[in-house]
Amino acid sequence: MQTQTTQGKPGSIVVKTLRFGDVEVPSAERITLLRALAGFPDTKTLVMLTLADQAPFHWLQSVEQPPVAFAVLPVELVRPGYTLKLPPWDRGLWDRQSSPEILALISFQRDATMNLAAPLLLDPRHRVALQVMNQAGYGLKEPLFGEAAARPQVAATA
Amino acid sequence: MLVLSRRKGESVMLGDNIEIQILHASGGQVRLGIRAPKELAVLRGELFSSVRQGNHEAAQMALDAAEVTELGKLLKKKGQD
Numbered sequence: 001m002q003t004q005t006t007q008g009k010p011g012s013i014v015v016k017t018l019r020f021g022d023v024e025v026p027s028a029e030r031i032t033l034l035r036a037l038a039g040f041p042d043t044k045t046l047v048m049l050t051l052a053d054q055a056p057f058h059w060l061q062s063v064e065q066p067p068v069a070f071a072v073l074p075v076e077l078v079r080p081g082y083t084l085k086l087p088p089w090d091r092g093l094w095d096r097q098s099s100p101e102i103l104a105l106i107s108f109q110r111d112a113t114m115n116l117a118a119p120l121l122l123d124p125r126h127r128v129a130l131q132v133m134n135q136a137g138y139g140l141k142e143p144l145f146g147e148a149a150a151r152p153q154v155a156a157t158a
Numbered sequence: 159m160l161v162l163s164r165r166k167g168e169s170v171m172l173g174d175n176i177e178i179q180i181l182h183a184s185g186g187q188v189r190l191g192i193r194a195p196k197e198l199a200v201l202r203g204e205l206f207s208s209v210r211q212g213n214h215e216a217a218q219m220a221l222d223a224a225e226v227t228e229l230g231k232l233l234k235k236k237g238q239d
Contacts, residue, residue: 038210039209039210051226051227053227054226055230056234057226057229057230059226068217069217070216070217073233087199088197089198089199089200090199092197106216106226107215107216107218115209115212118213131213133201133205140208140212141212145232145236
């Protein structure tokens with residue numbers, strides 16, 4: 001498919017986005033998905049955009065699909081002690097020494113929720129990411145505000 | 159969709175390294191045995207669907223930049239409490 005990028009200054013790309021207009025990003029900051037996110041087979045590359053006054057949220061913007069951007073939050077900020085238990089197929093793909101940054105996808109329907117069952121792992125140094133199925137018993141829609149459930153929600157086991 | 163009839167103990171091969179065997183069938187429920195390379199994700203269909211649905215909801219324009227700014231403020235406030 002046609003990639004939605006044009007050459008910017010040397011060493012950078014211009015990413016077309018629906019939310020933020022054309023954004024120039026250093027080429028080296030592109031993040032390669034080791035496997036497409038479920039439901040988004042055409043997005044292979046992301047860039048992380050951080051808007052002024054939006055910390056601690058970031059946006060993961062699709063390079064290939066201008067309308068596609070995910071608001072994410074580092075899990076450690078909202079769930080200290082969050083644990084990962086990866087199924088074999090994810091362990092096989094995420095074969096990395098260093099511990100990843102773990103990002104939760106945020107969605108905002110009636111309430112703000114975060115997906116702790118299928119977080120995104122990011123290796124910031126090698127710029128690769130993978131959405132995994134965490135089998136440690138967290139929910140797909142955990143409240144962003146309010147207490148963590150004393151017992152994890154229905155486990156997202158395979 | 160390809161439709162096949164299989165009896166208990168019989169299997170279906172997908173390519174040359176994925177095997178799905180019928181272990182047991184009764185009362186409207188079928189028990190499957192799946193042999194597949196370990197790097198291949200094997201998930202219940204409804205779980206995959208709910209992750210896909212969650213991703214679509216996360217990507218929707220329902221969450222706009224201004225709301226994210228507000229959420230950020232709320233989180234920071236909560237952190238100071």
